[in-house]
Amino acid sequence: MVSVSPVIGLLGGGQLGRMMIQAAHRLGLQVVVLDPDPKGPAAQIADDVVVGDYADRAALRALAERAQVFTTEFENIPSASIRFLAQYGPTYPDAASVELAQDRRKEKTLFAKAGIPVGPYITLNSLSDFEIVKRSHFPAILKTAQLGYDGKGQLSVNSLDELSHAFQELGSVPCVLEKKLSLKAEISVVIARNAQGHVAVFPAAQNEHRDGILHTSDVPVTLPQNVVQQAEQHVKTLALKLGYVGVLALEFFWVEDLGLLANEMAPRPHNSGHYTMDACPTSQFEQQARICAHIPLGPTRLQFACRMTNLLGDLWFPDGPNKPMREPDWSQLVPPDDAWLHLYGKTEPRPGRKMGHITQKLGDA
Structure with missing residues (x-):
């Protein structure tokens, strides 16, 4: 009997989903997308699209009628929706892992239980918690416990007075106050773990952020090999503790006096792993598709x-955000040799919006 590959149901319609669909199609797999936007980057190339909210049970049932296995492309999908879909087929990742990644408080507690060091922080659920904040906690970054990404939902603070104003500006929702550290480097490690417990680790990336948004990822990293091995072991430990199945990323800070500290996890392919599309035999997106289709993991x-x-999107507004938009001159932006341009199919460039990426070869591995 010839086995039939499952149709993948994808929650989310952004660029990460688009790149996963491209990888799935190369494997001969079909992907159905659930997304509120029928013309989003993933929906443009999906085999089928269910238009609806991620929490809409009717839309979720429609997805379940078309697919046999389910995955996500960003972590702010309601965990209840993933649990609902688990009635119809396996979900990679599971709802519990996504739920932990959605809340910085739970995430940091998870890291501590797994023996993964984190930087100094305080949980602030309400104004009454401010009495435990001391001057020594500043300077710091106040981050909402939920829904923050790419620099959103966070503000720098240098005093109790600034903290009070920032807390109100962020909506007086639960937050974590993280002490600012003197960072020597930021790195991330992406791994893939399948249902059989097999793990494939991608080479660590060294990251530079600008205004809270990832700007570049360099591979390999410049840190000592024992530090890289420690980071890889932390991610594998985390995946094992969660019983995680899927692609998982963990970001780290390298602080000279404190060593390697975990920042946050992402239960999905990660921006810093985009280089794998061109520089590795198997990309992070192909690993995600392989896991869903029960195909063995590929080399990394x-x-x-x-x-x-x-x-x-700033590149589309070279004269300023209020001036007319124009297509970038790709002949000037993309090196002529050993470079790969990836555009995401987004029709509305905006400052700060990720529109694509370039991978450039720097030398031999």
Whole structure:
């Protein structure tokens, strides 16, 4: 009997979903997308689209009628929706893992239980918690406990007075106050773990952020090999503790006096892993598709040193955000040799919006 590959049901219609669909199609797999936007980056190339809210039970049932296995492309999908879909087929990742990644308080508690160090922080659920904040906690960054990404939902604070104003500006919702640290480097590690417990680790990326948004990822990293191995072990430990199945990323800070500290996890392919599309035999997106289709994981070795650079919507407004938009001059932006341009199919460029990325070969691995 010939086995039939399952149809993948994808929650989310952004660029990560688009790149996963591209990888799935190369494997001969079909993907159905659930997204409120029928013309989003993923929906443009999906085999089928269910238009609806991620919490809409009717839309979820329609997805379940068309697919046999389910995955996500961003972590702010309601965990209740993932639990609902689990009645119809396996979900990679599971609802519990996504739920932990959605709340910085739960995430940091998870890291501590797994023996993964984190930087100094305080949980602030309401104004009454401010009495435990001391001057020594500043300077700091106040982050909403939920729904923050790419620099959103966070503000720098240098005093109790600034903290009070920032807390109100963020809506007086539960937050974590993280002490600012003197960072020597930021790195991330992406792994894939399948239902059989097999793990494939991608080479670590060294990241530079601008205004809270990832700007570049360089591979390989410049940190000592024992630090890289420690980071890889932390991610594998985390995946094992969660019983995680899917693609998982963990971001780290390297602080000279404190060593390697976990920042946050992402239960999905990660922006810093986009280089794998060009520099590794198997991309992070193909691993996600392989896991869903129960295909063995592919090799992850680095084939050449590279840099991934994000392309933001600002490039479409070279004369300023209030001036007319125009297409970037790609002949000037993309190196003529050993470079790969990836555009996400977004029709509305905006400052700070990720529109694509470039991977450039820097040398031999």
